[in-house]
Amino acid sequence: MSLDELWALCLYFMMLSFLAIGGAGSVLPEMHRYVVEIHALMTSAQFAQLYSLAQVAPGPNVMYVPLIGWHVAGWIGAVSTMFAVVVPSFTLTFFIAHLHARHPKAAFGIAIRRGLTPITIGLLFASAWILLPAVNQDWRGYVLTALTVALVLRTPLNPIWLLAAGAIAGMTGMV
Amino acid sequence: MTPEAPERRVGALELFLTFTRITVSSFGGALFWSRRALVERHRWLTEHEFVEILSLAQLLPGASGVNLAVLVGYRFGGWRGAFASLTGFLAAPFVVIMTLGVLHQRYGDLPLVHAALTGMSAVAIGLLLAMAVRMGMVLQRRWLPWLFVSLAFVGVGVMRWPFVAVVGALAPFAIAASWRGRQA
Numbered sequence: 509m510s511l512d513e514l515w516a517l518c519l520y521f522m523m524l525s526f527l528a529i530g531g532a533g534s535v536l537p538e539m540h541r542y543v544v545e546i547h548a549l550m551t552s553a554q555f556a557q558l559y560s561l562a563q564v565a566p567g568p569n570v571m572y573v574p575l576i577g578w579h580v581a582g583w584i585g586a587v588s589t590m591f592a593v594v595v596p597s598f599t600l601t602f603f604i605a606h607l608h609a610r611h612p613k614a615a616f617g618i619a620i621r622r623g624l625t626p627i628t629i630g631l632l633f634a635s636a637w638i639l640l641p642a643v644n645q646d647w648r649g650y651v652l653t654a655l656t657v658a659l660v661l662r663t664p665l666n667p668i669w670l671l672a673a674g675a676i677a678g679m680t681g682m683v
Numbered sequence: 684m685t686p687e688a689p690e691r692r693v694g695a696l697e698l699f700l701t702f703t704r705i706t707v708s709s710f711g712g713a714l715f716w717s718r719r720a721l722v723e724r725h726r727w728l729t730e731h732e733f734v735e736i737l738s739l740a741q742l743l744p745g746a747s748g749v750n751l752a753v754l755v756g757y758r759f760g761g762w763r764g765a766f767a768s769l770t771g772f773l774a775a776p777f778v779v780i781m782t783l784g785v786l787h788q789r790y791g792d793l794p795l796v797h798a799a800l801t802g803m804s805a806v807a808i809g810l811l812l813a814m815a816v817r818m819g820m821v822l823q824r825r826w827l828p829w830l831f832v833s834l835a836f837v838g839v840g841v842m843r844w845p846f847v848a849v850v851g852a853l854a855p856f857a858i859a860a861s862w863r864g865r866q867a
Contacts (some may be wrong), residue, residue: 527850528817533811537839538718538846547842557791560807561783565785567706567776568713568746575784576826586781594773596754597745602765604743605757616862621742623858625818626828626848632815632833636808637840643804652802653695656809661816672804678802 509549509581517542518652521573525596530628532570532593536635539576539639545682549580552642557638570594570680693759695767701725702746702752702771707779713748713772727759743867748772827864 509517524535536559541565542615543549549557558579562572577589644650656670677683701720709716714737717749728736736758740750749772756768790796822828831853838849 524846527847528746529850530741531746533814535846537843541843543832543846554803555806557787558784560800560804561787562780562816563784563807563810564803565776565780567779568709568748568772569763570746570749571776571780575780578784579728586784590773590810591776594745594749594769597743597750598769601743601745601750601753602757602762604739605754607767608739608754617739617742619862620858621738623861624742624824624854626807626831627835627853627857629815629818629822630832631839631846631850632818633832633836634840635837636815637810638843639804639808639811643801643808647799648691649805652805653809656806657813657816660810660813667810670810671803674802674804674806675799677805678798678800679746681798682803683805 509583513547514581514585514588517577517585519589519590521592524657525593526600528593528597529624530631532568532573533635534628534631536572537631537638539573540635540638543576543580550576552639554579555673556639556642560643560671565668644683652677691727691759693764695760695763698756698760698764699767699771702756703769704777706748706772714751717748717751721755727755731738745837756843827860831860 521539524538528535535612540552540555544552544555555576558575559572562569562575565571573593574586574590581588640650640653644653652674656674659665659670660667674683699824705713705716705720717732722730737747737751740754741747743750749769752768752772753765757765760767787796787800791800794865808841819832822832834853835849838853839846
């Protein structure tokens, strides 16, 4: 990947950083569109694998972004996409922290948050919808995904055990 | 004594170390561990203050754990504290994830590793779906919020329209609806 292309990718991620309402998961469909569908920098299955690697590691979900950067442009890609995705929202949060000291309970802020929540939820469903066919080759994969949803919602299990169980299910050829 | 935690200053190094500790223990979401460290262990924030600062962190764009670190850091240590907390929150995971990335590139094509990753990916999508369902459970059971959920899902997920266009078109209506309904 040339430096120009990397610069374009970073600019794009910077813009998404401002728009990542409800966390890094909500811009996942757009990152997928840019990286897989428009620029064909990796396959959908590779994208899904990098996302799952970030789930296995400790820390925030946003860590799938430097992995994408690293995959397309090596170390410089990892570092620059990390900065691209963190710096804009950090700057905004920093200024809001400043303002928050003065107007902690502005009604308009509450209206914005309540209004955007349904859109965030729709975007999370969209992320899952886009990744599902890339990840699961047949019905057994879908069963494992459905089982995970049920366990997360009904038990207090730490997700790391579910990921470990998924790895075992994969290695023993169950999915 | 007031119920509010006393205002105090915390050094940049302590903020850095606290958020490093939070982030390295946070598998599958940092919020659980943040609450435990900030409210129960260090008692920098009361339960109520934590919820308030968390909802602000979720309102702002970007990962809510990252925003929370910046807000808490700024409050107890000014701009240096904000920077120390952010760095603490991201540095260790960055090193871990890059190590995993290098291992993945080298060994990801081995059949056994590939099989393990396939299984883990199926689970990872399940975790994502469960988070969406859990967030959906707090929505009111009225048709309007669910209309926005469906439109965002169909526009971005099924039709694959650009995120900016879909969110840009929906957000003003969604915010207006919640502004009008705020007394209800």
